[in-house]
Amino acid sequence: MRNKYAILIICIVVLVIIEKENSIISRVSDKLTLRQTPQTPQTMAEFTVSAPIVLEDNGSVSPTLPYPDIAAVASPPDDRGVLMNTTQGGGTSSTSTSTSTTSSGNGTVGVATAAAGGRKHILLVASTRTGSSFVGELFNQQGATMFYLFEPLWHVERQLTLDTGVINASAASWSYRDVLRQLFLCDFRMLESFINPPPLEHVTAALFRRESSMALCEEEVCSPVVKEVFERYRCRTRRCGPLNLTLAAAACRAKQHVTIKTVRVRQLETMRPLTEDPRLDTRFIQLVRDPRAILASRMVAFSSKYQTWKTWGEVNGGEVPIEDEEVKKLQGNCNQIKTSAELGLSGPEWLRGRYMLVRYEDIARYPMQKAAQMFAFTGIPFTPQAREWILQNTHATAEEVHGVYSTQKNSSEQVEKWRFSIPFKLAQVVQQVCGPTMQLFGYKFVNSEQTLLNKSVSLLEEREFNVS
Numbered sequence: 073m074r075n076k077y078a079i080l081i082i083c084i085v086v087l088v089i090i091e092k093e094n095s096i097i098s099r100v101s102d103k104l105t106l107r108q109t110p111q112t113p114q115t116m117a118e119f120t121v122s123a124p125i126v127l128e129d130n131g132s133v134s135p136t137l138p139y140p141d142i143a144a145v146a147s148p149p150d151d152r153g154v155l156m157n158t159t160q161g162g163g164t165s166s167t168s169t170s171t172s173t174t175s176s177g178n179g180t181v182g183v184a185t186a187a188a189g190g191r192k193h194i195l196l197v198a199s200t201r202t203g204s205s206f207v208g209e210l211f212n213q214q215g216a217t218m219f220y221l222f223e224p225l226w227h228v229e230r231q232l233t234l235d236t237g238v239i240n241a242s243a244a245s246w247s248y249r250d251v252l253r254q255l256f257l258c259d260f261r262m263l264e265s266f267i268n269p270p271p272l273e274h275v276t277a278a279l280f281r282r283e284s285s286m287a288l289c290e291e292e293v294c295s296p297v298v299k300e301v302f303e304r305y306r307c308r309t310r311r312c313g314p315l316n317l318t319l320a321a322a323a324c325r326a327k328q329h330v331t332i333k334t335v336r337v338r339q340l341e342t343m344r345p346l347t348e349d350p351r352l353d354t355r356f357i358q359l360v361r362d363p364r365a366i367l368a369s370r371m372v373a374f375s376s377k378y379q380t381w382k383t384w385g386e387v388n389g390g391e392v393p394i395e396d397e398e399v400k401k402l403q404g405n406c407n408q409i410k411t412s413a414e415l416g417l418s419g420p421e422w423l424r425g426r427y428m429l430v431r432y433e434d435i436a437r438y439p440m441q442k443a444a445q446m447f448a449f450t451g452i453p454f455t456p457q458a459r460e461w462i463l464q465n466t467h468a469t470a471e472e473v474h475g476v477y478s479t480q481k482n483s484s485e486q487v488e489k490w491r492f493s494i495p496f497k498l499a500q501v502v503q504q505v506c507g508p509t510m511q512l513f514g515y516k517f518v519n520s521e522q523t524l525l526n527k528s529v530s531l532l533e534e535r536e537f538n539v540s
């Protein structure tokens with residue numbers, strides 16, 4: 073009798089130990105993956121000489137989604153909106169959509185009918201440290217209706233830089249456009265050809281940041297984990313085996329809308345064919361931020377890559393060799409962002425009703441209001457879940473959202489934190505090479521260190537961006 077009990081207990085103990093070990097190994101390998109994946113885009117960026125936009129997107133968003141920079145306070149959702157005149161967010165957005173479609177004349181009649189199902193294709197165009205992960209996540213949170221992809225062009229860029237280390241920007245932009253078009257159409261085949269190692273029978277374990285997409289981690293897309301010691305968690309919500317892209321495509325088709333976030337599209341112009349494809353109803357949201365703040369933020373986040381800037385800031389009293397390659401790169405970034413924004417704001421026929429410019433600073437200060445405007449613009453209902461998610465991931469409290477007290481001052485402090493981390497000389501350099509871009513977006517110049525550090529001087533103009 074005793075023996076039987078003892079054996080039973082030993083069996084249970086052994087089972088428990090095995091299970092524990094399994095999960096420890098999984099966790100460890102998970103950590104390793106987290107460490108490894110983010111490195112690659114940075115390394116790659118080192119080589120992309122001819123591509124001026126700084127490419128690091130180290131994917132630092134943790135599963136608990138802390139968005140420290142967007143940790144500002146929301147303003148009342150019923151605030152007067154400043155953008156598109158389609159303020160009253162939420163589900164009442166269809167008016168703006170239909171207006172935009174019909175107003176674009178005969179050329180877009182085809183689009184209107186093709187999009188009769190109301191299927192929207194949203195491209196979030198950003199550069200790093202502009203809050204694009206936050207906005208992407210906001211759309212991802214529409215889970216039930218949204219198929220969201222986080223930076224699929226990562227694979228394309230990596231593949232294109234593999235041979236030479238240098239990317240041919242115009243050739244790359246065609247690949248980007250074609251891959252995006254196919255992904256919007258729920259077709260993964262072209263992306264597959266860029267995934268390394270190549271998927272076997274349309275199954276891959278290597279899709280960049282798969283776990284960032286709720287749709288790719290749903291039960292139906294989650295193939296069972298093969299019993300293997302080093303099998304790792306590939307999703308936050310459940311343990312999934314390698315991704316079967318056939319299932320991913322089916323999941324995409326089953327969702328009502330598609331959103332793709334990218335920091336790799338340099339020129340809006342190159343995406344024009346997406347707006348002319350009768351199968352698509354494409355909307356672009358361009359996210360921008362004060363380039364001085366971006367530099368300050370990148371110097372912290374990607375410190376090894378920005379060592380040159382840090383050295384300039386620390387020695388020589390911040391003297392910067394203005395002819396340096398790094399400075400030229402910054403200037404190139406700023407000019408490209410400006411060119412795209414000017415194009416979007418000038419409202420050419422092909423972009424009419426399809427372009428929205430959003431400043432990071434406005435999202436940080438008024439997350440709820442800005443989210444409502446973005447959803448209104450896209451014509452996608454702003455769900456209670458997404459509202460709830462904003463409440464949980466910004467410092468907005470229910471009281472603040474209901475406008476009990478003004479939070480403006482607090483929030484601008486949050487948004488302008490960078491002013492105390494960037495040496496004045498560096499801020500000056502940014503102003504010098506990014507001046508026109510800053511003016512376009514309403515970022516004020518400082519002409520002395522005192523002003524930079526003076527909290528009562530706002531460096532942000534209240535600005536409406538109306539597409540003409």
Ligand SMILES: *[C@@H]1O[C@H](CO)[C@@H](O)[C@H](O)[C@H]1NC(C)=O
Binds near residue numbers: 178179181
């Ligand atoms: C609009 O364009 C289509 C073909 O693209 C043409 O058949 C139709 O007649 C045009 N309608 C008007 C009002 O011009």
Ligand SMILES: *[C@@H]1O[C@H](CO)[C@@H](O)[C@H](O)[C@H]1NC(C)=O
Binds near residue numbers: 240241242243
């Ligand atoms: C980039 O690619 C295009 C098309 O493949 C080619 O015509 C062009 O010469 C290339 N540019 C460079 C600098 O290699």
Ligand SMILES: *[C@@H]1O[C@H](CO)[C@@H](O)[C@H](O)[C@H]1NC(C)=O
Binds near residue numbers: 272319
């Ligand atoms: C991927 O999913 C499809 C659709 O369910 C299935 O037919 C196919 O066999 C799967 N591929 C593999 C390698 O399991």
Ligand SMILES: *[C@@H]1O[C@H](CO)[C@@H](O)[C@H](O)[C@H]1NC(C)=O
Binds near residue numbers: 111130131374
């Ligand atoms: C990624 O960036 C974050 C800051 O956003 C930083 O804290 C983190 O160390 C970076 N991770 C890697 C692997 O470089």
Ligand SMILES: *[C@@H]1O[C@H](CO)[C@@H](O)[C@H](O)[C@H]1NC(C)=O
Binds near residue numbers: 481482
């Ligand atoms: C900032 O907000 C906090 C609560 O979020 C509040 O306690 C504090 O008084 C505010 N500070 C200012 C300067 O408004």
Ligand SMILES: *[C@@H]1O[C@H](CO)[C@@H](O)[C@H](O)[C@H]1NC(C)=O
Binds near residue numbers: 522527
């Ligand atoms: C900060 O700016 C305000 C408003 O321009 C000015 O009145 C104040 O004297 C400045 N403070 C310092 C320390 O320069």
